[in-house]
Amino acid sequence: MSGLLSLVRSGVTRRRVQSAVIGLATTMSVTAALLGGSLLVVSSAPFEDAFSAQSGAHLSAEFTATAQDVAATASAASAVSASVGPFPTASTAVRANGIDLPPVTVVGRADPAGPVDRLTLVAGEWADGPGEIVLAASFPMTPTLGHRITLSGLPGAPSVKVVGIARSVTRTAEAWVPPATITAPQGHQMLYRLTAPLEVESALSAVTALVPSGTVAGSRSWLTAKQEAVRESALFVPFLVAFGVLGLVMSVLVVGNVVAGAVGSGVRRIGVLKALGCTPSQVVWTYVGQALIPASFGVTVGLITGNLLAIPVLGQTEEVYDTTLTAPLWVNAAVGFGALTVVTLTAWVSALRAGRLRTVDALAVGRPGGTRGRFAIRWFSALPVPIALGLARPFARPARTFGMAASVVFGTATVTFAVGLGMSLGVIQEARDYNTSDVTVGAEGPPHLSQLDPNTVTSTLAAHPDTDRYFGLARTEMTVPGMAGFAQIYAYTGDAGWAGHPMIAGRWYSSPGEAVVPTAFLTATSSRIGDTVTLQHKGKAFSIQIVGELFDTRHDGLAAYVDAATFPDLPPDTFFIDTKPNTNIQSYVDSLNNTLTSTTARPTDPGQTSDTIVVIGALTALLTLMLVAVSGLGVLNTVLLDTRDRVRDLGIHKSLGMTPKQVIALVVSSVAAVGLVAGALGVPLGTTLHAQILPAMGQAAGTNLPTTAFTVYSPALLAALVISGTTIATLSALPPTTQTAHTPTSTALRTE
Amino acid sequence: MSTPLIELHAVTRRYENGPPALRDVSLTVREGEAVAVLGPSGSGKSTLLNLVAGLDRPDEGTVTVAGTRVDGLGEAGAARYRRTKVGMVFQFFNLLDDLTVLENVVLPARLAGMRRAAARRRAHELLEHLGIARHSAAHPARLSGGERQRVAVARALMNRPPLLLADEPTGALDSASGADVADLLMELNGEGQTVVVVTHDLELARRCTSRTVRLVDGRVAMDEVTVR
Ligand SMILES: Nc1ncnc2c1ncn2[C@@H]1O[C@H](COP(=O)(O)OP(=O)(O)O)[C@@H](O)[C@H]1O
Ligand SMILES: [Mg+2]
Numbered sequence: 001m002s003g004l005l006s007l008v009r010s011g012v013t014r015r016r017v018q019s020a021v022i023g024l025a026t027t028m029s030v031t032a033a034l035l036g037g038s039l040l041v042v043s044s045a046p047f048e049d050a051f052s053a054q055s056g057a058h059l060s061a062e063f064t065a066t067a068q069d070v071a072a073t074a075s076a077a078s079a080v081s082a083s084v085g086p087f088p089t090a091s092t093a094v095r096a097n098g099i100d101l102p103p104v105t106v107v108g109r110a111d112p113a114g115p116v117d118r119l120t121l122v123a124g125e126w127a128d129g130p131g132e133i134v135l136a137a138s139f140p141m142t143p144t145l146g147h148r149i150t151l152s153g154l155p156g157a158p159s160v161k162v163v164g165i166a167r168s169v170t171r172t173a174e175a176w177v178p179p180a181t182i183t184a185p186q187g188h189q190m191l192y193r194l195t196a197p198l199e200v201e202s203a204l205s206a207v208t209a210l211v212p213s214g215t216v217a218g219s220r221s222w223l224t225a226k227q228e229a230v231r232e233s234a235l236f237v238p239f240l241v242a243f244g245v246l247g248l249v250m251s252v253l254v255v256g257n258v259v260a261g262a263v264g265s266g267v268r269r270i271g272v273l274k275a276l277g278c279t280p281s282q283v284v285w286t287y288v289g290q291a292l293i294p295a296s297f298g299v300t301v302g303l304i305t306g307n308l309l310a311i312p313v314l315g316q317t318e319e320v321y322d323t324t325l326t327a328p329l330w331v332n333a334a335v336g337f338g339a340l341t342v343v344t345l346t347a348w349v350s351a352l353r354a355g356r357l358r359t360v361d362a363l364a365v366g367r368p369g370g371t372r373g374r375f376a377i378r379w380f381s382a383l384p385v386p387i388a389l390g391l392a393r394p395f396a397r398p399a400r401t402f403g404m405a406a407s408v409v410f411g412t413a414t415v416t417f418a419v420g421l422g423m424s425l426g427v428i429q430e431a432r433d434y435n436t437s438d439v440t441v442g443a444e445g446p447p448h449l450s451q452l453d454p455n456t457v458t459s460t461l462a463a464h465p466d467t468d469r470y471f472g473l474a475r476t477e478m479t480v481p482g483m484a485g486f487a488q489i490y491a492y493t494g495d496a497g498w499a500g501h502p503m504i505a506g507r508w509y510s511s512p513g514e515a516v517v518p519t520a521f522l523t524a525t526s527s528r529i530g531d532t533v534t535l536q537h538k539g540k541a542f543s544i545q546i547v548g549e550l551f552d553t554r555h556d557g558l559a560a561y562v563d564a565a566t567f568p569d570l571p572p573d574t575f576f577i578d579t580k581p582n583t584n585i586q587s588y589v590d591s592l593n594n595t596l597t598s599t600t601a602r603p604t605d606p607g608q609t610s611d612t613i614v615v616i617g618a619l620t621a622l623l624t625l626m627l628v629a630v631s632g633l634g635v636l637n638t639v640l641l642d643t644r645d646r647v648r649d650l651g652i653h654k655s656l657g658m659t660p661k662q663v664i665a666l667v668v669s670s671v672a673a674v675g676l677v678a679g680a681l682g683v684p685l686g687t688t689l690h691a692q693i694l695p696a697m698g699q700a701a702g703t704n705l706p707t708t709a710f711t712v713y714s715p716a717l718l719a720a721l722v723i724s725g726t727t728i729a730t731l732s733a734l735p736p737t738t739q740t741a742h743t744p745t746s747t748a749l750r751t752e
Numbered sequence: 753m754s755t756p757l758i759e760l761h762a763v764t765r766r767y768e769n770g771p772p773a774l775r776d777v778s779l780t781v782r783e784g785e786a787v788a789v790l791g792p793s794g795s796g797k798s799t800l801l802n803l804v805a806g807l808d809r810p811d812e813g814t815v816t817v818a819g820t821r822v823d824g825l826g827e828a829g830a831a832r833y834r835r836t837k838v839g840m841v842f843q844f845f846n847l848l849d850d851l852t853v854l855e856n857v858v859l860p861a862r863l864a865g866m867r868r869a870a871a872r873r874r875a876h877e878l879l880e881h882l883g884i885a886r887h888s889a890a891h892p893a894r895l896s897g898g899e900r901q902r903v904a905v906a907r908a909l910m911n912r913p914p915l916l917l918a919d920e921p922t923g924a925l926d927s928a929s930g931a932d933v934a935d936l937l938m939e940l941n942g943e944g945q946t947v948v949v950v951t952h953d954l955e956l957a958r959r960c961t962s963r964t965v966r967l968v969d970g971r972v973a974m975d976e977v978t979v980r
Contacts, residue, residue: 006859010850272846275807276860276907277835279828355827359807 007273008289011262015290017640018258021633022291023298025254026339028626029247030302031309034335035619036240038310038327047169047226055082056169057117057191058222059200061207062089065215070188073210079203082115082193088185089173092153104139106151107172107189108179116191117172124164127177134164134176155184170225187217197222218477224556236313236616238696239421242689243623246417250410250627251339252346254634255291257403259350261641263287263357264400270354280355287351288344295343299336307332309622312615390669397642401674404638404729408678409685411631412725416686416713417693418624419721422617423712424694424705429613431502431551431706437470437576438585441592441601452599454493454572460595461575466583471496472572474564478535478542487521487535488559493572501561502706505529506548512565516548519703520557535560542566551706576604628728635732639671643740660741667740671733672726679725686721687713754783757915757946758804763813765799765970773799774970777813781948783914786941788957789950791967797950800967801919804948805838806830818914835864839908843920845900847892853879853903854888860910871910878906882936898929905936909945916940919950934960 012019050056063070063086070086088108112119112126112134119134124145127134133149147162160177172191194203200221208216263270273283310327394401441461442452454472461467472493497508501516506529509516525533527546535542544562552559564572579588585603592601691710698705758781765774773796781787789797802808803815806822807830815822818837825833834840839860847856854875861871879885882902884895892900901921908916918937922930930953938960941947951957957964958978966974 006851006855006862007848010848010855014850268846269848272848274831275805275834275840275842275846277831277833277863277911279831281828282831282863360802 007286011290012293017637019294021254021637023294025251025630026295026298027302029251030299030339031306032240032243032247034306036244037331039236041331050169054118054169055116058194058197059192059203060172060220061190062218063188063215064217065211067188069211070190073207079206080192081195084114084116085190086188088179088182089189090182090186092151094149095152096149104174106175106177108182109176110179116193117168119166119168122165127163131160132163133160134166136174137167139174170222238693242693246414250630253406255343255346256350259287259291259347263354265641270357271359274359284351284355288347291347299339303332387669390666391673393670394674404635405674405678407631407634408675408725408729409682411628411728412679412682413685414624414627415724416683416721417689418620420690420712421620424709425613425617427709436500437604438579439577439601440604442574442599457575466580466588468578468580470575470577473574474570474572488555490561491564491567491570493564502551504549504551504704504706509547509563512563514547515544516550516561517546518552518557518559557703632728632732635729639733640736643736663741664737667737671729675726675729679722682725683721756780757783759816761814763810765810772970783946784944786947786961788961788964790957790964795967796970797967798919801917801950805917806833837913838915838917839913841904841908841918841921843923845904849893853890857907864911882906897925898932901933916945916947922956
């Protein structure tokens with residue numbers, strides 16, 4: 001057997017393009033498979049680990065009742081196995097470094113330890129002295145130890161020093177202070193471990209029954225927290241699976257093409273080996289070996305790349321926890337082994353012909369070949385000779401043509417899918433940041449913090465010459481019977497239609513009593529467009545009819561958008577203004593602030609780019625680049641084989657007076673024709689993939705996606721994508737063709 | 753008389769169309785003989801050689817070489833048989849262009865399981881013996897036709913096969929190189945090597961063989977001992 005090694009080695013080094021294309025294809029598929037596999041396996045593990053390590057709260061509830069009343073819920077004995085609290089809470093605006101941050105919930109907690117929701121100190125120490133605060137890792141500002149921040153919403157607006165950073169697995173608060181700091185609690189928080197962790201709702205009703213009615217202001221289930229924890233990484237899985245599958249198909253194609261091509265063009269060599277005493281299986285294994293060596297290299301590189309890329313991708317999950325996540329060893333082993341198995345099987349099947357080839361036939365040099373494809377020349381006889389010969393060429397070697405076309409089909413499909421995904425992500429990114437207004441007046445925090453007088457604001461806005469249009473927003477939380485937790489209600493005064501809320505289905509509300517809701521609201525209330533749901537607020541019930549579904553992931557998508565007239569008692573707390581074109585926003589804001597006394601105007605926050613979307617975009621670009629390179633190399637390989645086989649033919653053509661340019665026209669016309677057909681097939685494959693994967697990604701994230709995210713392919717773009725197939729093919733074919741075209745005719749004719 | 757090495761008994765070989773390439777051929781070649789198979793193009797010479805080499809199977813009759821029923825071997829068995837019992841030389845050399853001269857020559861021995869060092873030693877000896885040792889690191893494409901055919905002969909002799917088969921070994925060579933290869937075959941036969949050469953070159957036949965078999969239309973038309 002060992003004598004075969006030198007054959008395999010020389011096969012690998014001599015066929016550089018072929019080895020490179022196999023290596024690259026395996027690298028690509030292994031990278032995608034490793035990332036996808038690791039995400040599936042590890043993404044939920046850290047939450048569960050952290051939850052049990054920290055004795056996370058199965059239920060956290062927020063009460064407006066007195067501390068004594070709340071403390072009594074600790075004895076909801078049958079449902080609750082352990083509890084901590086009540087902790088005084090306050091919602092407060094925060095000012096740090098001269099910047100007003102969105103309001104946060106501050107909890108007065110003396111001890112980070114306890115039987116429930118033990119907090120992990122990530123840095124610094126616990127806030128146990130007056131004037132100290134510990135921030136959660138999820139705090140809206142990057143926490144820096146030693147900085148001072150002002151709790152501007154608390155009486156006296158105390159200034160406190162950041163002494164520590166802590167994590168709560170269920171995110172029970174955004175900051176903790178000693179209980180004494182909260183002199184006027186707005187509520188009390190109680191955290192529970194449950195005897196039956198899955199029956200959060202019945203536990204909540206048991207707790208609710210123990211306090212005066214209407215004093216449960218909010219609650220949160222650990223299941224919601226768990227879902228949120230895996231959501232970011234779950235988003236990656238569908239598209240990584242898509243790339244994994246594309247990569248796998250591509251690897252099979254490439255290995256099959258390369259090995260079958262090597263066998264096809266090495267018939268004489270196979271005959272020689274057999275005449276020297278190689279058994280059929282030895283011959284087959286020399287070809288399998290030629291594929292396996294670059295594939296092993298590709299697997300190694302792919303595993304390294306995959307593990308490196310896993311750092312930022314898994315990091316999306318990791319931020320929430322202490323643990324460092326890496327791709328598990330067994331996933332590495334499974335992916336590597338799987339890839340090598342696929343390569344071996346494919347190569348073996350493709351090389352079987354070499355084993356079966358009759359030695360006598362293999363050695364018979366110069367017996368006239370088949371006449372396949374000759375008929376096609378007649379079809380194109382009206383065209384210039386080189387082009388007619390070129391167009392007929394694909395019919396002469398159907399298997400080879402099929403292999404090349406398949407490379408281009410998948411290359412084009414990948415580009416189509418990737419371009420569409422990129423554009424959709426852009427649309428989604430914009431949709432997340434739906435607020436297109438220029439200026440905001442009022443707080444973005446809870447309504448009760450707003451001291452804004454709507455009449456003053458509207459008259460000020462109306463009087464300002466640079467105001468183009470504006471609307472007011474009133475926010476409140478309402479319960480929905482049958483749905484855990486609260487729905488965020490956004491009630492608009494005036495026409496909010498221009499703010500760019502991205503619709504998924506249905507229409508924007510047109511009259512009081514109609515509502516538009518995000519997907520998650522529909523899911524949570526098991527309702528559909530056209531249904532009527534009842535909202536409860538301060539003991540009153542309101543019926544709203546759902547007329548549309550929109551894209552909104554804030555507040556976990558538990559929200560409803562209505563006309564302000566639906567809730568006449570609710571005054572707007574914020575106004576969003578669009579200024580006239582070419583208005584200087586800062587001077588507009590300054591002039592508003594000169595007039596407004598009880599509230600402030602500021603430029604509307606530009607939305608934050610989601611890290612997840614950035615990482616998905618970068619990964620898509622990388623994987624696409626690799627797949628396109630693989631597909632280009634696949635074409636290059638086919639053309640190399642074909643021209644090598646035909647050097648003599650081409651030599652004869654040239655001796656009869658064909659110019660190098662005509663030789664190039666001959667080869668390029670055959671490749672371009674195949675590329676065009678393959679491109680036309682690849683584009684619909686890519687758009688289909690896009691139409692399948694995108695909703696799957698949305699589902700993983702718990703939302704449907706705005707229609708605009710799907711309608712990204714314009715006819716011009718589709719045409720360009722079809723052309724891209726031909727372009728990949730032609731560009732890959734040019735270098736070997738040019739070289740052949742300029743080979744001296746004498747050399748070409750001498751070749752056996 | 754020495755023992756028979758090749759025994760063809762009533763061998764017929766037909767291809768799909770046309771008359772049989774060989775019909776009812778019986779032939780015995782003894783150890784140490786040098787036989788030339790002569791005949792016009794298409795008379796069945798190569799077919800005969802391929803049957804002896806186990807590359808092809810007869811439709812009727814038996815082929816026995818060195819006690820082995822060659823016509824009954826499976827693919828793997830035939831490969832093992834070729835590795836040990838025959839060395840082959842072709843008109844167009846059939847050297848592997850991506851291997852060096854030395855690697856080409858070593859290959860059959862490695863296939864037969866000889867250790868690397870021993871195989872290289874043997875290959876060096878052979879290349880030395882055939883006067884092409886100075887090219888051992890070169891690739892075959894660099895060599896002249898005559899030199900390439902010497903390499904092919906060295907490769908064929910690597911496993912000390914009892915039988916050396918050559919199909920038109922001078923067909924692709926100029927007359928000087930052809931004569932050179934003929935001398936080599938004669939020399940080898942002088943050392944006791946059994947040789948069967950297919951050729952249509954009468955000069956080659958006369959120069960290096962002691963017996964000529966003439967094929968016409970797939971039949972043995974003449975079988976005579978020649979004096980060289
Ligand atoms: N593999 C084959 N398939 C079909 N016919 C063949 C094949 N090999 C040889 N023949 C035919 O058999 C006859 C003898 O061929 P061959 O033995 O090659 O002749 P020679 O070597 O004497 O020139 C010829 O007519 C040839 O065309
Ligand atoms: Mg012949």
